[in-house]
Amino acid sequence: MTDEQICSDVRHVDDETLIVISSQAMPPSTLADPVAPESRSDDVEARILAGAMVCLERFGVAKTTLDDIAGEADCSRATVYRYFSSRAAVVQAAVDADIDRVTDAIVASASRADNLEDAVTAMFVCAARALVTHTALQRALDLEPEVVLPALSFEGGDRMFTEAAVRFAPVFARFVSPDRAVRAAEWSTRVLLAYLHPDRAPFSMTDEVAARALVRRHIVPAFPPSQPLNEVSP
């Protein structure tokens, strides 16, 4: 699948928002690793995960049942339990898989950029497009914000920014020093999220011209090329 396809695919979401769902959907005690897959199991497992995502779009996080997921994946409850220890574990795994795909898409969207401005602009637009068209996420934000928000704010937000910084740092490492790359990734994620709320944003980040103006004004000057890492100015 190409970047563009992923970015316009309603089933996907940007990294930050998926981390939101993934870290919030289940209490940690219910998280579990999938059981070891058997031979030819990849298809079944992928079908279960895709089915779970369809259910999240349709029913939301709280109301999706294991039966719903099994039905959508066209398999039995027992089969689902062979791969996942609980409903919570399936949902978690489905969201995690989505995070990985979308993170990859956002990183890939910047792959042809040869300067920081182009790279961050491409990432912002890709992430915003993925977000605003993401049915499961938008549904959760509208109808069960209490499920999503704890992972976006305060300590959940701390974890999200840290995670996003690590995932996006490779893009920035092409344009700034490695230490600054993590910081630039964190900062850029922050800027993106600060402008994403539909009611409060002065413009849509899906608009490349507007996104580029923001990046050029506020992000590029903050991370000049080849500037030595300067922890504390005198």
Add this chain to the structure above:
Amino acid sequence: MIAPEPEPALRDRVLAAAYECVARFGIAKTTVEDVVKQSGVSRATVYRVFPGGKEQLLRAAVSWEMDRFFLRLAEEVVAAPDFASMVERGLTFAHSAVHGHEVLQKVLVTEPERILPLLTTEQERPLHYITAFLLPYLERERAAGRVRDGVDLEESADFVARMILSLIGSHGEWDLGDPSAVHLLVREHLLAGILESGALT
């Protein structure tokens, strides 16, 4: 929100009482009756001022405490010598004030699913408040020749306000209790596109 406020003092008394009840009982367990008792205002009056009942009352109480928080923040930074120092002071103060805010920290632990949607829906107010607060100080920086060419001051005030709110809510890897980290954050990143380098040293 309610239409014209004939009795702001009365409204304040009810909101202070609602806040006190949330501090004591939490959001879920606070009732309008509790607020009536705590405020000494009659039930009929509480409902006249807050016809939406408990939900409207709690929403207004969250706004009320947010306003108080940002007023304290404004008082804290108003004497700063320049824009960059002001933002530094504001971030440092806001960070410690949020972490030291007993009621907020308590409900974040006990009832995150109730407080976070309330905080989020009320967030537009502080955004506008901070933006409006910052703008004259940016204008002063421009008059002193310290703003970079081509900067739209309103856009920049909005940007800084958004980032301040982001950092107050989640500091991430930034240690906002460390003045040198805040110095770096503000001068190398937050204001790098807005102020001339001479204003950032």
